[in-house]
Amino acid sequence: MSLKLKTMTLHVVIAGCMSMAFYAQADVKIGVAGPFTGPNATYGAQYWKGASQAVADINAAGGIKGEKIVLVQGDDACEPKQAVAVANRLVDEAKVSAVVGHFCSSSTMPASEVYDEAGILTITPARPTRRSPSAA
16 A cells, blocks of 8 residues: 555544544544554554544644544554454554544454444554454
């Protein structure tokens, strides 16, 4: 996935966040979940760079309704069990409003169940075989 496409994807997530009413907090937290270690770490680094640039641009323009965007990184190493742990941390501890990721389909599928249950908006470059856990 090109850097431009990654940046556009993050902009779509952020636009979705803007329409939600529960963003009265000081920062809008968006999770970025992907392989930041392991054999696919090169892709994770590019993924993070694209998300970071998009957030820098948006924050420089005033953020979302005056609120700054903060990225929270979650390293799943493209491992399904680690992806579930990352998803739980992003939802329960980091309290993210949306997630960009996971990068690998093998991580996306189990993590998507956590996000679906929590009502968290997700956008992924992965190619999962079903669209959402509730669609199965």
